[in-house]
Amino acid sequence: MYVNVLIETRVKSNDMTFTYHVPDNLDKNLIGKRVLVMFNKRKVEAFVLEYTNPDIKYEIKDIISVIDDNQILNDELISLGKYMSEKYLCPLISCYQAMLPKALKANHKRTSGIKKLVYVKLNDNNVHNDIKIKSQIQIMNLLKDKKEVLKSSISSKSSLKKLIEKNVVIEFKREVYQKIGVENDIKEISLTNDQKLISQKITDNLLKDKVMLLYGVTGSGKTEVYIDVVKKVIKNNNSAIILVPEISLTPQITARFKGVFKDDIAIIHSSLSDSQRYDEYRRILKGEVKVVIGARSAIFAPLKNIGIIIIDEEHSESYKQENNPRYNTLDIAIRRSKTHNCPVILGSATPTIESFARAKKGYYELLMLQKRVNNKPLPKVMIVDMKNEMRKGNSIFSSLLKEEINSCLNKKEQVMLLLNRRGYANYLVCKKCGYTFKCPNCDITLTYHKTSGMLRCHYCGYGTKKLDICPVCKEKSVTNMGIGTEKLEEKIKEEFALAKVVRMDRDTTSKKGAHAKIINDFNDKKYDILIGTQMISxxxxxxxxxxxxxxxxxxxxxxPNFRSSEMTFSLLDQVIGRSGRADKEGKAIIQTFNPDHYSIICASKHDYLSFFNYEMNLRKKLNYPPYCFITLIKISSKDFNYGINEAKKIGTYLRDNLNNTVVLGPSISNVLKINNNYNFQVILKYKKDEKLYIILSRIIKIYEGNSKIKIDLDFNPINL
Ligand SMILES: [Zn+2]
Ligand SMILES: [Zn+2]
Incomplete structure (x- = not known):
């Protein structure tokens, strides 16, 4: 018997599969398992993809051994990987690697993971009426009663040993799972009439592979609808995938799902340890859970009989993977929904322009929840023109914001403040000579982090101690400009001395569990003010x-991105929606230098539809999605001249060969230099171009194995 295996290797082609012989003494069920093979005189791990029957059989090497007892990639995932590799023109192996938890990836050093414990039970095939010793009888009674127990839990070791020797009791090993601590929040949910209606509409479509967009204003209770629908899916003996955008979101929503679905749920997110992820993955593979909740990669959960896929906060950028395979979660969801004949539900208060346009065109079914639960009013929003405030000398807090914070604190109510930039100051500059501190690896200014006394690059992670003396003019004239969350925290403590403040950004949440702690503490009113980046939105x-x-x-x-207005509207609408969610009325204040900008005005009125119409008009005029598709070709090289020259050749080649595509560039990327690589880009805009894939594949082939340059394709990029 022969199989084709996929090997991760730096040989010329990334996607070569190789044929190996399966020796007679090995397991014959090999598809979707990892095996060890000799390749280029090295022992390497490989995924078995298919059986094969090669013409020439004499030179084929044997598989050395089989690594997995059970299939880790099922047939559906194997075919899904091929689909992704073709759709995104990326290496097949990267697609499989994206699906699996670290502990199961090929060539991962298995230091963590499987933990097996020894259990004991009675040997049912051995009649054992001859046992007379009291301590041995006690053990046997215990085992009769409990069926099986941990070996280590039995105190009289010598008696147990005797029983095992007599083959009356047998030992066996079993893998144990690590439990993930999530508080059970057992709250009965009763749906409002609006929610019931939406739930029913979704339920009516449970056996169809369609996409439904649930557009519901903030606080309209989409989560309740999800829970209700998933309950019905489970009743039909099917399973469900629920995706949430970011880890900051998961503690509260997971707690609610966990409270309802208890042990039927597996939770996959990035703050799990490798072994915890592995454990969750195995529980899913073995069919021990019905519901999987997690961030982007949970879309690959190896569930059988999927009855629904829910993508909550569908507008979130986190659903797009930013390195190979650069997949869009929705593409994968739609593909899986076709395999399983189930609907995909997209939920959001601020759907992407593309999604809403598709819903309006009828490609998706549009469901709307336009009122908050129990008709609570949306927060009252006030816009403050910071140009006027600057004249009054207020650079951070407007008079209105100060006043409202104070009144809120007096009423013992809480405040959330959004500033979407972490660190202390945006950059440091010398007042004498104008020198700015830049990253030596990237073309970007360093951000000052006061707590650690460091200047950090947010692109490559480079860090250096902050200097007070300018390295150029040697004057003690270094000053900081701009404001990040760290400085905001300091200013609040100065301005509102009695308030207790907590900050949530990437710097304060890097430790495991830190996120959940901030959220719980704020919820328990241990703090008055929560400040944070978009994490809090x-x-x-x-x-x-x-x-x-x-x-x-x-x-x-x-x-500089055609989506900047959309991102602004979405961020504002979402963060405003955090206010007044219970019985007290909420307020919001937007400070801006552009008080007339349509995204700010629409957000202040909670008017998604007007924003959508305005934005669609602009997109049409400028020919941006959804009026066309965009593909980005990223070209990077350590050698500036080589990079720009090859980028020009690529641009010319595309212009010469594509008739129905607009080719823009090459141009310098947003940031020219990142990590000592110079970045260039060519942008393609098209509605339909049959030659596109052929031409792009050719370009990939030409540069394959060229170590001086890296070519990456990004279909429907988030960042241009
Ligand atoms: Zn200077
Ligand atoms: Zn850098």
């Missing part, structure tokens, strides 16, 4: 928050 639910302040709404507007 989505999915969080704090009943006592009645004021949300946006320190600088312009930050995301200034990003």
């Amino acid at each position: 989505k999915g969080l639910n704090f009943p006592n928050v009645t004021l949300v302040g946006v320190i600088n709404a312009d930050q995301s507007l200034n990003i």
